Amino acid sequence: MAKQNDELMEKLVSLCKRRGFIFPSSEIYGGLASIYDYGPLGAELKKNIKNFWWRWMVQKHANIVGLDSAILMSPRIWEASGHVDSFTDPLVDCKKCKQRFRADLLENESVCPNCGGELTQPRQFNLMFKTFMGPVEDTSHIVYLRPETAQGIYVNYLNVLNSSRLKIPFGIAQIGKAFRNEITTENFIFRTREFEQMEMQFFVQPESDQEWFESWKADRMAYYHKLNIHPEKLRFHEHGSNELAHYAKAAYDIEYEFPFGWKELEGVHNRTDFDLRRHQDSSGKDLTYFDDATRERFIPYIIETSAGVDRTLLTVLVDAFEEQELEKDTRTVLHLAPSIAPIKAGIFPLVKKDGMPEIAEKIYRLLSPIYPVYMDVSGAVGRRYRRQDEIGTPYCITVDSETLENETVTIRDRDTMEQNRMKIDDLSIFFFDKTQS
Ligand code: ATP
Numbered sequence: 001m002a003k004q005n006d007e008l009m010e011k012l013v014s015l016c017k018r019r020g021f022i023f024p025s026s027e028i029y030g031g032l033a034s035i036y037d038y039g040p041l042g043a044e045l046k047k048n049i050k051n052f053w054w055r056w057m058v059q060k061h062a063n064i065v066g067l068d069s070a071i072l073m074s075p076r077i078w079e080a081s082g083h084v085d086s087f088t089d090p091l092v093d094c095k096k097c098k099q100r101f102r103a104d105l106l107e108n109e110s111v112c113p114n115c116g117g118e119l120t121q122p123r124q125f126n127l128m129f130k131t132f133m134g135p136v137e138d139t140s141h142i143v144y145l146r147p148e149t150a151q152g153i154y155v156n157y158l159n160v161l162n163s164s165r166l167k168i169p170f171g172i173a174q175i176g177k178a179f180r181n182e183i184t185t186e187n188f189i190f191r192t193r194e195f196e197q198m199e200m201q202f203f204v205q206p207e208s209d210q211e212w213f214e215s216w217k218a219d220r221m222a223y224y225h226k227l228n229i230h231p232e233k234l235r236f237h238e239h240g241s242n243e244l245a246h247y248a249k250a251a252y253d254i255e256y257e258f259p260f261g262w263k264e265l266e267g268v269h270n271r272t273d274f275d276l277r278r279h280q281d282s283s284g285k286d287l288t289y290f291d292d293a294t295r296e297r298f299i300p301y302i303i304e305t306s307a308g309v310d311r312t313l314l315t316v317l318v319d320a321f322e323e324q325e326l327e328k329d330t331r332t333v334l335h336l337a338p339s340i341a342p343i344k345a346g347i348f349p350l351v352k353k354d355g356m357p358e359i360a361e362k363i364y365r366l367l368s369p370i371y372p373v374y375m376d377v378s379g380a381v382g383r384r385y386r387r388q389d390e391i392g393t394p395y396c397i398t399v400d401s402e403t404l405e406n407e408t409v410t411i412r413d414r415d416t417m418e419q420n421r422m423k424i425d426d427l428s429i430f431f432f433d434k435t436q437s
Contacts, residue, residue, distance in 0.1 A: 005259035012321055013188055015332070019391050021045065021317070022189065034185030034192045041391055042313070044342035044372060046196075049312050050175050052340055053198045056223055057173045057305075064171035064200065065164060069152030071177060072133070072143050077151050080282035081275060083128060086246045087147060090122035091183050102183045127180040129193075145179035150304060152176075153201045154275045158287060168289055168300055169212065171202040175309065187260050189310045196309035203300040205291065206273065209249075212303045213270045217252055220268055220305050224254065227312075228337035229319045233257040237264070247274040256315050265315055266307035273299040316340065320392060334392030335415055338435045344371040345431065346388040346396040352377055356399045363397060363409070363424060371431050389414055394434065397427070 016022040020039035024031040038046055058066050078084050090103035096117025103109050103122040110119055129145040132138075146152065153172045160172055175198045185191050204212045217236065224234055239251040249272045253264040276299045280287040288297045320334040338344065347363050349356035357377055367373045374393070376384045381398060388396055396412040402421070403409055410419040411430070422430060 008259045008318075008321070009188065011323075012317060015321075015390065016042070016317070021391075034182070035194055036189050036192060036310075041342040045316075045336075045340060046309060046313055048340040048342065049309055049316070050196075050198065052227065053223075053307070053312075054173070054175065056226070057171070057198075057200050061171065063166060063169065064173055064202075065160060065166065067153055067156055067160065067172050067174045068176065069149070069156055069174065071146050071179075073146060073152065073155070075143055076282060077155055077279070078128065078144050080278045081151050081154075082246050082278070083144075083147060083151075084126070087128060088124035088126050089183055091125040092119040092122050094119055100183055105184070125181075125183055127182065129179045129181050146177075147180050148178050148306070149174045149176045149197045149199045150201060150306065151275070153199070154279055154302075157201075157203065157276065158285070161289070168291065169202060169204045169208070171200050173198075173200040175199075187258070187314075189314050190258070190260075190263065192310060195311075197306060198309055198312075199304065199306045201271075202303040202305075203289070204303060206298055206301045209270055209272070209301040209303065213250060213268070216303050216305055217268050220254060220266060220307075224265070226337075227316060227340070228335070229256070229315060233319065234265075235262065237262070245269070247271045256319075258315070258318060265311055266305065269304045269306070271302045271304050273301055275302060276300065331386060331389055333389040333414065336392035336394070338394040341392045341394050341435075342372065343374045343388070343391060343393045344395065344435055345373045346384060346393050347373055347375045348381055348384050348396060348398045349377055350381060350398055350400040354401070354404065356403070359399045359403055359424075360397075363399070363427065366424075367427065367431065370428075371435065385412065385417075395431075 019041060021042035023037045023039055025035035025037045026032045054066070058064050092101050092103045094112035094114060094117045097112060097115040099112065099114050101113070106113060112119055128147050130142050131145065132141045133143045134141055153174055157172065160166070176196060177194065178197045179194050182191055182193055185193060202212060202216060221234065225231055233256055235255050237253040237255050244251055248269045250270040252268045254266040254268070255262045256265045276287045280299065287299060289300050290297045316336060317334065320336045322333050322335060324331045324333060345367065347360050349360040360375060364373060364375045376387070385396055394414045398410045398412065400410065407424050408421045409424060411422050412419045
């Protein structure tokens with residue numbers, strides 16, 4: 001089983017490279033450990049995942065607004081938040097082979113999983129990347145690359161509140177890069193040192209924290225179902241007291257069953273008033289909220305939902321990947337939800353004559369301003385279908401001799417491989433219906 005799972009990951013990594021989803025970064029210079037670049041299809045898929053999340057969290061909730069804060073922030077933020085002191089992982093070294101590990105991820109904390117050698121005692125290693133602001137490289141000029149997007153939201157909470165008509169409960173959502181100098185990186189893009197997060201911080205009245213926590217847990221699970229992820233491969237994992245982060249009162253991970261085991265996909269946390277209280281104490285600014293209805297003043301509690309863009313992308317690829325044994329060959333197919341598929345339709349003239357390429361071109365011009373579509377004029381049509389199946393294109397439109405007579409085309413469904421005829425005039429509404437999330 002383990003071997004099969006390794007093979008599946010190998011096939012996926014190879015597909016990602018071959019078809020232009022994901023490349024190792026700096027490859028012509030030998031690569032840079034666990035940093036990846038997204039190729040044409042990967043960039044499209046990533047953008048679609050972010051849009052899907054933004055629509056779900058921001059557009060569909062009248063009381064959630066967006067933010068785009070800077071990566072570099074005052075270092076005082078990371079002192080107040082506890083990251084300078086506590087954003088650490090326990091690091092152990094193998095005395096024999098010199099490899100390094102994160103002690104809390106090892107099954108046996110005293111034996112090297114690589115060579116069986118003795119391990120050192122764990123020491124705490126801070127995961128924040130440091131750099132210097134301005135020309136002087138001394139400790140007073142240190143700034144950090146943010147290890148999470150959340151703090152940018154907390155320190156803008158007053159700005160957002162004062163510039164909008166929001167009332168508690170309300171949320172602020174943000175998508176952006178985060179950086180962590182991870183001790184061990186693993187499993188392709190599962191754990192990398194540069195990645196993107198999609199975080200939403202929901203500000204609530206302190207007594208209603210549990211209710212909102214439960215509500216967001218349910219909402220976030222529903223989101224993954226809507227993304228077409230197999231429900232039996234998703235579960236909640238509750239953090240025990242030894243796992244809870246320094247800021248959290250309660251935390252659940254939404255986990256996915258990857259080929260390498262059940263792993264965290266997203267965290268839902270009750271961060272209490274920890275962050276705003278710490279920033280209030282540290283900055284000296286009043287961060288309390290006055291509730292007109294109850295005439296009470298309080299520091300809001302925060303329920304956080306924190307997901308990784310790259311980890312979601314890996315999840316949808318793993319979950320969508322299938323090799324189907326057909327009568328004559330094996331079909332590789334990605335069953336991606338149409339709303340996130342990089343290309344929505346392949347457009348094929350059956351043959352390169354009789355005016356078919358011109359009609360295909362017309363369909364391309366009709367759809368391409370709104371939907372990414374791909375025109376393919378060469379090779380057997382079966383092979384053209386397979387090329388699109390492999391990258392998750394949900395539909396293929398074929399112009400054939402009947403098109404010349406009645407302005408209809410065939411539209412083939414990636415998953416069922418069934419073909420139906422449709423009027424060219426109905427294509428726009430068809431794609432609108434199918435690709436909305
Ligand atoms: P872990 O314990 O696995 O290191 P974490 O609990 O520290 O992860 P969070 O701080 O809760 O992770 O981060 C929220 C989300 O951000 C994660 O669920 C994941 O999707 C994403 N994420 C965190 N670290 C990484 C990473 N190094 N690479 C890719 N995605 C990450």
